[in-house]
Amino acid sequence: MTPALANFAKPLPLSAAADRAGLEFSGLLRQHQAMVFSIALRFLRDRSAAEDLAQEVFLQLHHTLDSLASAEHVTFWLRRVTSHRCLDAVRRKRPETVPLEDSPEPAAPARERDGMLEARLWQAIGSLPAAPRMIVVLHYQEELTAEEIAQTLTMPAATVRSHLRRSLLLLREKLTRMTESKLKQESTGGSQ
């Protein structure tokens, strides 16, 4: 089977039952809550929706924990389930993309200390289509490689790389355009 197909149907790793004893739910919850919540928040851009989604992911983990064999497996499982639930949530709310100019300000501002440039980048990321947006989040927040993202999202690594390449081009272009139009507005406002 080719690597891409192998990724597509890769069985989840199994390890010794001894590992299982170390998988205690409340510990895992505390360890991974920031990861799960942040993936959902960066993708959905809605703090309350992200919290709801993260809660459902952990409740599913609670139900499934017995079938997970190692700590690595739990991390992989959490990223995978969170990503798929995020994509499903957006799919149910179609149409999901709006022209950048019309896109609303993020419901959850990136962080208070963020500058204007980061806020614009945050807005530009939000305007990306669902799959490329999730790939950008997984790559930059979780620092996953294209191959790891491919496994997480069940898509070929080549597709991940191509989405990432295009998304970066688009983000740079949008960021430049947004800044130019902001500067133009400021100079017009300033001259009046």
Next chain:
Amino acid sequence: MNPELPQQELRRNEMTAPEIADISLDALLRRTLQREDAPAGFAERVLAEATRRQAGASSASASARRRTFAMPGLRFAAAAAVLVAASVGVRYHAEQQERAQGEAARNKVMLALRITSNKLHQVQMHVSQMSTDDSTN
């Protein structure tokens, strides 16, 4: 996780468009997309909900079990069911193999449709980019 940023990024609020082109988009993305803590009390809320759901599920299944095994004769039926289950064990193995082949075919279909979908989407992105360029020129 968060590499040192070039000095010019520190004054990002004053930057002009050409300057933006020079900064590392990579570093900016890493900083913008850092993990954020879950809201206060999140873990406690999840634990409480998990306990509540588990309690609900186990009391429902325990009462179902009590009702079932209280009925005379059902214990024998259950034992017979176990025997039948054992007798179909070999058949189960063959079915599993067939299922695995079917799942592999399904996975191939999904992969093919994802690739098709992705390529059509890329064409769409190009076309919309061209339309944007046309309208700005």
Next chain:
Amino acid sequence: MFHKLPLKIATAVLAATSIALPAGAQDIKFPVSLENLAAKAKETVDVTLDGPMLKWASKFMDKDKEDDAEAKRIIQNLKGIYVRSYEFEKEGEYSLSVVEEIRSQLQGPVWQHMVGVRSKKEGDNADVYVKMENGQVNGLVVIAADPHELTIVNLVGLIDPDQISGLSGEFGIPKMTGKPHAQKGK
């Protein structure tokens, strides 16, 4: 045990069919030079599924899962899905003559060139062709060629026109709303 036999025979026949007739209902013939690219490629995807195989696969799709249900709907009238995708480490590892060889098979009156994209900046080329027969879309070919990747997709069979735009809207990707014949250098 006996009642399992027909299923086993069916499985064997399906498997044999897919091996013996790789280009069964295929609209286009993949040239040998295309298939040979697997040896040079860093990553290869090779999907060859004919009608019976598609029907068999659809039995294993879960109607409660959104992606599965959509896939089942898309493939129900298809006679085949053929995909070749090659990703290369370096640029220039394949010749554009391979692409031309495929394009030349799509010159007939039944084929309509729906969209063509030529991007000089990124070196990307993409074409979407549909096969029109009796006022119905009876096939789809996508050719996507960029410096590091070459992908050819051929869906054979009746495709609802909504599905062509809808297909780009499935699997977490927004719908396709591009203008036809948007061929242009960038």
